[in-house]
Amino acid sequence: MSSGPASVGENVLPQAPSIQGLRFRHFRGDSDFADMIAIMEGIKEVDHIDFTESPEDLARKYRNLTSVDLHRDVLFAEVDGNLVGFTNLYWDRDPNGVLLYHHSVSVLPRWRRKGLCNVMLRYNEQRLREIAKQHPANGPRFFQAMTEEGERHWAGTLISEGYRIFRFGLRMARPNLDDIPGFPLPEGVEVRPVKPEHYKVVIDAWNEACKDMRGQVPISDEILKEFQQSPVFQPSLWQIAWHGDQVIGTVLNWVDERENAEHHRKRGHCELISVRPPWRGKGIAKALIARSFTVLKERGMTEAALGVDSENPSGARQLYEKMGFKVEKRVTFFRKPL
Numbered sequence: 001m002s003s004g005p006a007s008v009g010e011n012v013l014p015q016a017p018s019i020q021g022l023r024f025r026h027f028r029g030d031s032d033f034a035d036m037i038a039i040m041e042g043i044k045e046v047d048h049i050d051f052t053e054s055p056e057d058l059a060r061k062y063r064n065l066t067s068v069d070l071h072r073d074v075l076f077a078e079v080d081g082n083l084v085g086f087t088n089l090y091w092d093r094d095p096n097g098v099l100l101y102h103h104s105v106s107v108l109p110r111w112r113r114k115g116l117c118n119v120m121l122r123y124n125e126q127r128l129r130e131i132a133k134q135h136p137a138n139g140p141r142f143f144q145a146m147t148e149e150g151e152r153h154w155a156g157t158l159i160s161e162g163y164r165i166f167r168f169g170l171r172m173a174r175p176n177l178d179d180i181p182g183f184p185l186p187e188g189v190e191v192r193p194v195k196p197e198h199y200k201v202v203i204d205a206w207n208e209a210c211k212d213m214r215g216q217v218p219i220s221d222e223i224l225k226e227f228q229q230s231p232v233f234q235p236s237l238w239q240i241a242w243h244g245d246q247v248i249g250t251v252l253n254w255v256d257e258r259e260n261a262e263h264h265r266k267r268g269h270c271e272l273i274s275v276r277p278p279w280r281g282k283g284i285a286k287a288l289i290a291r292s293f294t295v296l297k298e299r300g301m302t303e304a305a306l307g308v309d310s311e312n313p314s315g316a317r318q319l320y321e322k323m324g325f326k327v328e329k330r331v332t333f334f335r336k337p338l
Contacts, residue, residue: 013123017115021080024123027070033058035083039106046109048150048329052259057230064226067091075123077107077116084111089124091131095211095218099141101128101338105154117157132338141338142166149329158334168310169331170317173267174324177297177304181323183287186279189243191291194235198247199224202240205247209274213309219272232256232269237295239288241275249275249284251292255299268296270306273316280314289323307331 013024033055040053062070067090077085085107093099103124107117125143132141145163147155185191194202207218219227227233232254241249252272260266270292275284296304306325308316 013119015115016119019079019111019114019116021078022116023078025076025078026072027074027076030055030059032076032083036086036106039083039086039108042108043106046150047148047152047154049148050259050263052256052262054258060226060229064222064229065090066222073127075120077111077120079111084108085116085120087120087124089128091128091135092217092220094216095207097139099132099135099139099338100144100217101132101142102144102146103128104145105157107153109153112153117153118161121157121161129338142335143338145334147332147334149331155332155334158336161336163334163336166333166335169333170308170310170327171305171329171331172308172317172320172325173303173305173328174293175303175326176324177293177302180293180297181286181290183283183290185241185284185287186282189241189248189279189284191239191288192242194238194240198240199228199235202238202247202250202252205276206250206252206272206274209250209276212277212314213312216309231258237268237292237299239291239295241279241284241288243279247276248279249288251285251288253292253296255296255301266300266302268292268299268301268304270296270304273306285316285319286323289320 075087089103105120234254237253239251
């Protein structure tokens with residue numbers, strides 16, 4: 001059941017659900033970060049999400065994300081003064097020039113199936129259309145949203161609003177770090193310790209290597225800056241392959257101690273795995289991943305995890321399966337033309 005339009009500043013939310021005490025507002029200060037985390041904690045069990053974030057993590061993310069106006073773009077829903085949901089949105093561009101307008105809605109389970117999620121999704125679209133007016137309109141432009149495997153309500157909301165599946169991602173894990181294989185690097189290729197002056201070089205190499213990945217957005221300078229400020233920025237664990245003065249392969253490893261404590265495990269992450277096209281098929285990725293297992297094991301880890309496009313054109317999934325990784329969870333990316 002819907003009431004008349006509800007407004008937030010100059011923005012109108014048509015067909016706002018008829019919930020007693022419901023009001024919408026924008027960001028009002030750093031105290032909201034703790035409330036946003038409380039909402040995320042409140043949906044974890046129902047949606048089977050295993051993230052671990054803190055208010056400080058959120059503050060750092062928004063502080064570095066220049067494509068978001070925190071005080072205008074993020075919408076909060078309250079019932080009788082208590083936060084029950086919030087939105088998130090930003091935009092970027094993939095290597096093929098496709099403009100992607102990302103967004104999400106997080107609503108506590110007891111306030112779902114009342115139309116609230118749909119109305120907040122439409123707010124995201126309205127705001128993103130306003131942002132898109134500042135961008136070129138002569139190329140492909142899409143709304144994009146992601147769902148974890150357990151987020152059935154959010155997936156159903158997207159489908160009901162005209163979104164369709166674009167691709168699937170996989171969360172994979174190697175359940176142990178036993179029997180680590182030894183794969184040699186090709187002659188003339190070596191792994192060197194990563195120094196601060198290498199950070200941008202490494203990220204640029206990964207961006208270049210991943211241009212053929214579907215929907216892969218390059219790591220911008222602002223994202224790199226945020227990454228450097230986060231507790232999982234651990235370049236001492238990275239395995240970077242060099243040929244002369246050129247980075248030709250990357251595996252960025254890290255250990256999230258808070259995540260491990262919450263889930264009572266000792267897991268390391270092997271991410272941003274890439275090899276430049278001219279060097280593919282020479283065993284470089286296998287060698288770097290095997291070396292990653294060793295450094296994670298030396299850090300006391302007993303398992304490893306990574307994410308991959310289910311249909312990565314380089315055959316990455318098949319490689320990871322050969323390296324002992326098994327699928328844990330599927331992630332779905334939805335798109336809708338803007």
